[in-house]
Amino acid sequence: MAILIAAFLLPAVIGISYFVxxxxxxxxxxxxxxLLSEAAIQLAAHMDTGLYERWREIQVFxxxxxxxxxxxxxxxxxxxxxxxxxxxxxxxWIGFTxxxxxxxxxxxxxxxxxxxxxxxxxxxxxxxxxxxDVHDAFLLAKLIPRDPKDPLPLRLLDVSAPLISADxxxxxxxxxxxxxxxxxxxxxxxxxxxxxxxxxGVHILNHEGKTVLGTGDVASWPxxxxxxxxxxxxxxxxxWTIENWPDGKSYLTGYARAKGTMGSPGLGWxxxxxxxxxxxxxxxxxxxxxxxxxGFLVAVGAAAWLWLALGRTIRxxxxxxxxxxxxxxxxxxxxxxxxxxxxxxxxxxVSLNRLVSTLADRNADLAAANTALEDDIRRxxxxxxxxxxxxxxxxxSAEGIVVTVADGTIASVNDAFCRIxxxxxxxxxxxxxxxxxxxxxxxxxxxxxxQLLRDTGHWEGEIWNRRKDGRTFPxxxxxxxxxxxxxxxxxxxxxxxLSDRKAAEEKIVQLSTxxxxxxxxxxxxxxxxxxxxxxxxxxxxRLVALIYVNLDGLNRVNDALGHHGGDRVLVETxxxxxxxxxxxxxxxRLGGDEFLIISSRFMVMxxxxxxxxxxxxxxxxxxxxxxxxxxxxxxxGIAFYPxxxxxxxxxxxxSHAASVRAKEQGGNIYRIFTRDMDDEAVARHALDAELxxxxxxxxxxxxxxxxxxxxxxxxxxxxxxxxRWFNPTRGLVxxxxxxxxxxxxxxxxxxxxKILATACADGARFRKHIGSNFFMAVNVAAAQCADPxxxxxxxxxxxDAKLPPHCLEVEITExxxxxxxxxxxxxxxALREAESKLSIDDFGTGYSALSYLRQYPFTTLKIDRSxxxxxxxxxxxxxxxxxxxxxxxxxxxxxxxxxxxxxEQQEFLRDAxxxxxxxxxxxxxxxxxxxMALVQKA
Numbered sequence: 049m050a051i052l053i054a055a056f057l058l059p060a061v062i063g064i065s066y067f068v069x070x071x072x073x074x075x076x077x078x079x080x081x082x083l084l085s086e087a088a089i090q091l092a093a094h095m096d097t098g099l100y101e102r103w104r105e106i107q108v109f110x111x112x113x114x115x116x117x118x119x120x121x122x123x124x125x126x127x128x129x130x131x132x133x134x135x136x137x138x139x140x141w142i143g144f145t146x147x148x149x150x151x152x153x154x155x156x157x158x159x160x161x162x163x164x165x166x167x168x169x170x171x172x173x174x175x176x177x178x179x180x181d182v183h184d185a186f187l188l189a190k191l192i193p194r195d196p197k198d199p200l201p202l203r204l205l206d207v208s209a210p211l212i213s214a215d216x217x218x219x220x221x222x223x224x225x226x227x228x229x230x231x232x233x234x235x236x237x238x239x240x241x242x243x244x245x246x247x248x249g250v251h252i253l254n255h256e257g258k259t260v261l262g263t264g265d266v267a268s269w270p271x272x273x274x275x276x277x278x279x280x281x282x283x284x285x286x287x288w289t290i291e292n293w294p295d296g297k298s299y300l301t302g303y304a305r306a307k308g309t310m311g312s313p314g315l316g317w318x319x320x321x322x323x324x325x326x327x328x329x330x331x332x333x334x335x336x337x338x339x340x341x342x343g344f345l346v347a348v349g350a351a352a353w354l355w356l357a358l359g360r361t362i363r364x365x366x367x368x369x370x371x372x373x374x375x376x377x378x379x380x381x382x383x384x385x386x387x388x389x390x391x392x393x394x395x396x397x398v399s400l401n402r403l404v405s406t407l408a409d410r411n412a413d414l415a416a417a418n419t420a421l422e423d424d425i426r427r428x429x430x431x432x433x434x435x436x437x438x439x440x441x442x443x444x445s446a447e448g449i450v451v452t453v454a455d456g457t458i459a460s461v462n463d464a465f466c467r468i469x470x471x472x473x474x475x476x477x478x479x480x481x482x483x484x485x486x487x488x489x490x491x492x493x494x495x496x497x498x499q500l501l502r503d504t505g506h507w508e509g510e511i512w513n514r515r516k517d518g519r520t521f522p523x524x525x526x527x528x529x530x531x532x533x534x535x536x537x538x539x540x541x542x543x544x545x546l547s548d549r550k551a552a553e554e555k556i557v558q559l560s561t562x563x564x565x566x567x568x569x570x571x572x573x574x575x576x577x578x579x580x581x582x583x584x585x586x587x588x589x590r591l592v593a594l595i596y597v598n599l600d601g602l603n604r605v606n607d608a609l610g611h612h613g614g615d616r617v618l619v620e621t622x623x624x625x626x627x628x629x630x631x632x633x634x635x636x637r638l639g640g641d642e643f644l645i646i647s648s649r650f651m652v653m654x655x656x657x658x659x660x661x662x663x664x665x666x667x668x669x670x671x672x673x674x675x676x677x678x679x680x681x682x683x684x685g686i687a688f689y690p691x692x693x694x695x696x697x698x699x700x701x702x703s704h705a706a707s708v709r710a711k712e713q714g715g716n717i718y719r720i721f722t723r724d725m726d727d728e729a730v731a732r733h734a735l736d737a738e739l740x741x742x743x744x745x746x747x748x749x750x751x752x753x754x755x756x757x758x759x760x761x762x763x764x765x766x767x768x769x770x771x772r773w774f775n776p777t778r779g780l781v782x783x784x785x786x787x788x789x790x791x792x793x794x795x796x797x798x799x800x801x802k803i804l805a806t807a808c809a810d811g812a813r814f815r816k817h818i819g820s821n822f823f824m825a826v827n828v829a830a831a832q833c834a835d836p837x838x839x840x841x842x843x844x845x846x847x848d849a850k851l852p853p854h855c856l857e858v859e860i861t862e863x864x865x866x867x868x869x870x871x872x873x874x875x876x877x878a879l880r881e882a883e884s885k886l887s888i889d890d891f892g893t894g895y896s897a898l899s900y901l902r903q904y905p906f907t908t909l910k911i912d913r914s915x916x917x918x919x920x921x922x923x924x925x926x927x928x929x930x931x932x933x934x935x936x937x938x939x940x941x942x943x944x945x946x947x948x949x950x951x952e953q954q955e956f957l958r959d960a961x962x963x964x965x966x967x968x969x970x971x972x973x974x975x976x977x978x979x980m981a982l983v984q985k986a
Contacts, residue, residue, distance in 0.1 A: 064343065077300075077329055081288030084302025088319040089286055091250070092306040094234050095319075099179060100312035101549070102136070102207045102226055107177050108553055110209035110222040114560040114572055115144070118213060119697075121571075126153045128560055135552060138230035140185070140204055144211060144222040145170060152220065164223075173208030173221035180206030181315050182228050182260040203228035203260070205315075231261050247327045253278060255316035270294045272320065277303040281318040290325060300328040310524065447544045448523075454536050456480045468523075468545045470516035481541075486520040488512035497527075501539065505529035510546065522546040563637045565615055566622040574636035574644050578696040581634075581648045582689055592648045592689035593656040596703035597625070597663060599641040600715050601680040605673070613673045617680065624666040628659065644700065653688060653720070660684045660718040668716065683710035684718035692721045736793055738775060739786055743795055748774055751806045753814075753979040755971035756825065756944065759958040764818060764983060766857070768825040768966065769807035770973045771799070796829045801841055804828075808849035808856065810976045815855060817983045823885065825857040830864040833872040839879065857885035857908065865900050873904070880905040887944070891932065901939055909936040913947025916967070920952045933960050 109132055114120045125144075133139040133155045143154030149165025164170050172178035185202040208223040231252060249263035257273035272278060276291050286304035293299055299322040308314025448465035452458050458476050466472060469484065476483065489511060501507050508526040515521060523543040530538040561573050569577070578594070585592045599621055606614040618641070625635055625643060634646040645663075650656050667682035685706025693699045706721040713719070742748040749771055756766035773781040790796040804826055811824035832838050846853055858879060864872060876886055887908035888901070901909070911932055918925030929945075936943045945957045948967030957965060971982065 076331065076335065080323075080328055081290075081300055081302065084300060084321045084323070085286055085288040085304065086302070088302040088304035088321045091234060091321065092304045092317065092319045093309070095231065095317060096306050096309040096312065096314050098230065098234065099205070099207075099314065100309050102205075102224060103177060103179055103312045104549075105132070105136075106207045106222060106224050107209045109556070110211055112556065112560065113214070115222070116211050116213050116219060117572065118219065122153055124560070124570075126155075128556070129153060129155050131556065131559060132224075138227045138233075139224055140202070140227040141225040142223070145220040147218060147220055149221075167206075169206035169208040169223050170221050173223060174210055174218065177209045178206070179313060179315055180208070181254050185225070205230075228261070248321065248323050251320040251322070253318040253320070255318075257282075257318070260317075275301075277301045277320055278318055281305045281320075293322075298325040299323065300325055445542075447542050450476075450481065450541045452481060452539045452541070454538065456482070456539070459538070468515075468521075468543075469513070475516075484513040486512040486514040488520065501527060501529055502536070505531070505536075513543075522550050566619055566637050568622055568635055568637040568643075570636065571638050571644075574634060574638070574646065575696050575700075577634045577636075578646050578699065581646060582694065582696065585648055585689055586694075590648050591650055591653070591691075592646065592699075593650050593653075594687045594689075594699050594703040595645040595647075595656065595660060595663070596685040596687075596700070596707045597643040597645065597667075598683050598685075598707050598711070599643075599667060599680055600683060600711070602641040605671075605678055605680070609673055609676075609678070613678070616673050617671050617678065620671055621667065624669075625663065628662050628666060644703075653686075656686055656688070657718065657720070660686060664716060664718065681716040683707050683715045685710060685721065686718060687721040732789070735781075735786065736789060738778075739773075739789060739793075739795060742773060742775070743798060748776070749799070749802065750774060750975065751803055751810070752973035752975060753810070754966060754973040755979070755982070756823075757965050757970045759954075759962050759965050764971075765821060765964065766823040766825060767811070767814065767979060768859075769803060769810075769827070771803050772973075791829055791831060794831070796831050797835055797838075800829060800832045804842065805845045805848070808845040808851045810979075811855060812849045812851045813976075814980065814983060815851070817980070823855045823857050824851070825859055825887065827859045827889065828864075830860070830872070833860060833864055833875050836871060839875055842879070842884070843882070853882045853884045857887050859887045859889040859910065861889050862891070862900065865904055876904055880907070901936075901941070906941060908944060909941045910944045910946060911962075913967075916945050916947040916953055916957070917949075919956050920950075926956070929957070930960055933962055937961065 109115060109128075112128070115125060115128065129142045129144075133142045139155075141155055141158055143151050143159060145151050145164060149163055149167075149170045151159045151162050151164060154160050169178060169180050172180070182203050182205055185204045205226040205228060206223060207226060208221050211219040211222055213219055250261065251259055251263070251269070251272055252261040253273065254260050257278060259269050259272065262269035270293055272293060275293060277289050280287065280289070281303045282305070284305060284307075288300065288302045290298065290300055301320055301322040303321075304319050306314050306317040306319065445462060445464055448468045449462045450458055450465055451460040458479055458481060461471075461473055461476060465476075469476075497507050506526075506528055509524070510522060511525050512520050512522055523545055525541060525543040527539055527541045529536045530540060560570075562569055578592070581592050584590070599617070602614050602617065605617055618637075621643070622635070622637065625645065629635055629645065629647070630649060632647070632649055634644075636644045636646075638644050645659075647656070647659075663684060664682055667680060670677040670679055672678075685703045685708070687693065687699050687703035687706060689699055692702045702721040706719045710717050710719040752770045752772050753767040754770060755764045756768060757763065758765050771783065771787075773783075773786055775781050787796070790799055807824050807826050811822070814824075815822040828838075835841075842856070842858075845851075846856060860876075880886055885907045886905060887910050888904075888906050889910045890912045891909050909932070911929060915925050915929050915932070919929060920926070933943050942964070943962045944964040944966060945953075945962050946966045948954055948957065948965045949969050951969070953967075954965060954969060974982070
């Protein structure tokens, strides 16, 4: 009997164990699938949120006044682009186009001048805000450095918006290229809590079903466009499934689709988060096996115990069985007989007798209750699954969530609510949402909001609320009503803190309107203030004065003390100017060393002149920088409304023209605008434009060569390269008109580069006919010497022309070495180390500081023509020339005299020991072909 019971008990217990383990496995598998599905939903939400932030950011930036102002400086717009790019690390590039699709400005200077007229972001961006899907970078991939170990190519997302001026004119398209590396960061964050033996993977597909991000190398990404989860996601569903992939493996896959957020259309990406089935369910299978092993051990133990226990109770039970058989055979036994005694058999017989009488009655009740219980279990399991998903989203959301009852009493808040508002849960539960009111919105606003909620069940928008510490903050709030049987029972509100975004917008506006160094308004603010004062003056008949202040000598301070020294001078200058002004006056920094004062308080022009004299006195006082007294001067131009113009741009231009006249007259003075200044400014502007056009031409600039002659033998030993400008309309433009202009507008560097390359090439040809001692002299401006790359330019020109370094003589003026610029000093030292010659040009006309001859590695001194012209006529000039030659020889320098035009001058210089002569007597400047013919004839 015991053997039969044990044989029955063992498989029964094992079967029950298997059933319990299998049910647990199914539940664990479902939980794991829901976890992957929720992760896919959250990843889609994170990506939608990230795209929305960039989408709104580009729209806000495209609407900024300074960006859409056609008159705003392009350099300023580039600066704003760099500021926006640096505010978010995954911007690969930001730029904007003109109306034809040509890029006007881009971060890092990249793509400028390129046409993007056929790019979708330009075509769609003209129509309105646009989000472009992931694509390979064709232009930027060549410009942006990429980690060679990175398996993915450079991919970009396009976010663009139209640029519309204040009067509604389309100006172009602003575009931000978002690096697709951003998606990998979000993917890594989402996978961190899910990694199981590092086999959790993510696939992101675009709306066409093409994989744009996967796990592992690009080559290993399978084509999953036709798997069931992708088909479900395309229909807008989310969830999980077990499916076979093209790589032959079976995966547990959670899927969702990005649908956009807060008005952003999104890009419809499909998110798949997957784990191999064997790995995903490994823990569940292990649990089931453990349950079965425990059941088996329990069954074996129970059988052994029964084997021992039944040996003692078998006889009484046999009697009960015999009586039961009698009852079965129909004998007159109405009940189980009670066995005498106090043994287990007695107790069992009594219990069985009671059981028989009640079993039939309860059997029917148990069957009905069992059916109801099974239905209730199924409902509870479904409800628990929904509650787990809701709780996961509720607590994990980065946005604040608050649930209230119908009267606005707070019933529940999540962690993000506490983090954003500063309140703890126990401090708000049971309170109404009015504790968050900031006072920014009035009662009418809230009345309209609650009325709309009662009517439609939904409200959303920006609102200001108050934190626990009293600080107000902006948020984007969405409220939905919950109804039961047609009545509102609860409200669910979800909000995100907009403080960082608002602060960034305000910072961008501040940077675009005020100078970061001095805190003064920039040109755009000054223009607005000037326009307002002109309007008031036109109505009241008043005078408006513009005082344009230029600080002279700032470059010298920068060279001597560094840019931090120059910055301190600018800050103190701004403070001194403020002290001279009244509150109604406007002070702005236009850039560099330029300040503008606008005032409408003067009754007569003489009052403005008095202020100008005060400014000159203030700027001439010592600036104490780095424990040293530094002295500068100012020059001032003054223009008046309506005397000198009625348009803000015209008035600023005229006041600047007056300051230029003050500079031409020596500086440290003020000048009031007159009409002849405007004519000069217009002429200077026209010449500047023609000079820039000439730089793009190959036939307007010609290099002429003037012979350098040995004073003793009379033989040509070198040449000086001199540039000539043949303007198509003006004819030959004198060098003293366009060289200073090129130095002021920065064109001297590219112009000098072309002259140097041509002179080296022609010098190599001349050297073949004259001999190895021939040298080519080239004039170099201060801006070229200060260019860190100019030494490399010199080396390249010599190398390309195959001209030895000792055959090149670089001529610089005394003004170049004033200020002890370390870059210029390093250039001259390196030039001498390369064995090229270094000449100080026009000696005696500049600062004539003898310390320069000792401090710098000059090889040659060139006497200016103004001294040579007086030889034989002015005794002082004879004495000065002799003194210069003797001094140069004493310092080990050779001497060149320019401007030799008479035989008397030639003989005097030769007898005085001057080594080299130059002038019209010996040869005028001539084209390269004529110079070659002259050399061959000699």
